Amino acid sequence: MDTVNQTLSRRDSLKWTGLVGLATLFGGSVLRAQTTPETTNLSIQGAGFYRHQLGQFDLILFSDGGFSMQPKVLFPETGDQLIETARKTFLSPESVPGHVNTLLIRSAEKTLLIDTGCGNLFGPATGKLSENLRRAGIDPNTIDHVLITHIHPDHVGGLLAGPELFKKATIHVSNTERSFWSDPDLSRSLLPEEMKPQVAAGGRRFIEYLNQARDRVHTFENSIEILPGVRIESAPGHTPGHVIVSIQSGSESMLYISDCAHLAPFQLIHPEWKAVYDTNAEQGVQTRQKIYDRCASERLLVAGAHLPFPGFGHIDRSNDHYVWIPIIWQW
Numbered sequence: 001m002d003t004v005n006q007t008l009s010r011r012d013s014l015k016w017t018g019l020v021g022l023a024t025l026f027g028g029s030v031l032r033a034q035t036t037p038e039t040t041n042l043s044i045q046g047a048g049f050y051r052h053q054l055g056q057f058d059l060i061l062f063s064d065g066g067f068s069m070q071p072k073v074l075f076p077e078t079g080d081q082l083i084e085t086a087r088k089t090f091l092s093p094e095s096v097p098g099h100v101n102t103l104l105i106r107s108a109e110k111t112l113l114i115d116t117g118c119g120n121l122f123g124p125a126t127g128k129l130s131e132n133l134r135r136a137g138i139d140p141n142t143i144d145h146v147l148i149t150h151i152h153p154d155h156v157g158g159l160l161a162g163p164e165l166f167k168k169a170t171i172h173v174s175n176t177e178r179s180f181w182s183d184p185d186l187s188r189s190l191l192p193e194e195m196k197p198q199v200a201a202g203g204r205r206f207i208e209y210l211n212q213a214r215d216r217v218h219t220f221e222n223s224i225e226i227l228p229g230v231r232i233e234s235a236p237g238h239t240p241g242h243v244i245v246s247i248q249s250g251s252e253s254m255l256y257i258s259d260c261a262h263l264a265p266f267q268l269i270h271p272e273w274k275a276v277y278d279t280n281a282e283q284g285v286q287t288r289q290k291i292y293d294r295c296a297s298e299r300l301l302v303a304g305a306h307l308p309f310p311g312f313g314h315i316d317r318s319n320d321h322y323v324w325i326p327i328i329w330q331w
């Protein structure tokens with residue numbers, strides 16, 4: 001078993017899930033040009049972070065902002081079922097607010113940030129992470145470790161935003177993920193063919209970033225303990241090297257499910273729906289079903305990258321499907 005500890009002790013309208021946005025965002029430049037300091041100064045609703053104590057760990061879930069997600073585009077093979085599910089959930093089949101979260105784990109010794117949000121790739125309603133970190137009293141440049149759960153722009157954009165951010169951190173990424181995006185094969189994705197080259201180019205762009213930052217990049221295989229009590233687990237399908245994180249301290253535990261839920265109200269009712277942004281749509285379904293089942297069976301506290309802010313809650317069974325039960329906000 002590889003352990004990072006050993007290694008370390010040694011030394012908007014911009015719709016990513018709307019596919020036009022996705023390709024543009026992976027490609028980068030157009031939207032970046034629109035993200036001026038003036039436009040990024042828009043305020044978001046309420047607080048941008050939420051603290052939760054889990055045993056010895058101080059967890060802070062940070063919002064990076066949000067963008068519109070388009071269920072009809074995300075779940076292209078669902079037809080009338082989608083309309084019926086939208087009705088059941090009191091949501092629109094056309095557009096639903098999508099949230100982008102990151103999770104900071106603080107132990108007595110180290111800080112680990114899971115993902116870095118959109119940076120300046122998705123327009124002014126996102127890219128709030130560093131501002132929210134500072135509002136919570138955390139200098140991004142004091143963070144020891146950054147884990148990239150997978151190489152999608154809403155997870156790596158914060159690193160691409162500028163070399164001055166997270167500059168002290170060791171960047172952890174799965175070896176499978178790094179290899180895949182070096183030469184991406186999107187043949188098992190439901191993405192329209194014309195979108196695939198741009199999506200692939202976006203992935204390669206981050207590989208270039210990793211190559212340039214190689215002195216502080218650590219790649220891992222499958223499951224590793226990244227900090228004592230914090231274990232990375234493989235959860236392939238959304239991307240081949242997509243990982244989730246289990247966190248345990250004393251008798252308390254939780255699971256950070258990363259992108260195993262993008263639009264939870266829809267996917268918990270229909271985990272069998274294939275999602276357009278999974279690089280392997282079939283495998284994405286299998287992994288989602290397995291993870292939801294585990295969360296419900298083990299009655300785990302859950303958080304995720306796109307679960308509705310503040311992102312903590314439980315997944316339970318109800319009749320023939322799952323439901324999301326958010327925690328009650330604690331002031």
Ligand SMILES: [Zn+2]
Pocket residue numbers: 152154155259305306
């Ligand atoms: Zn995502």
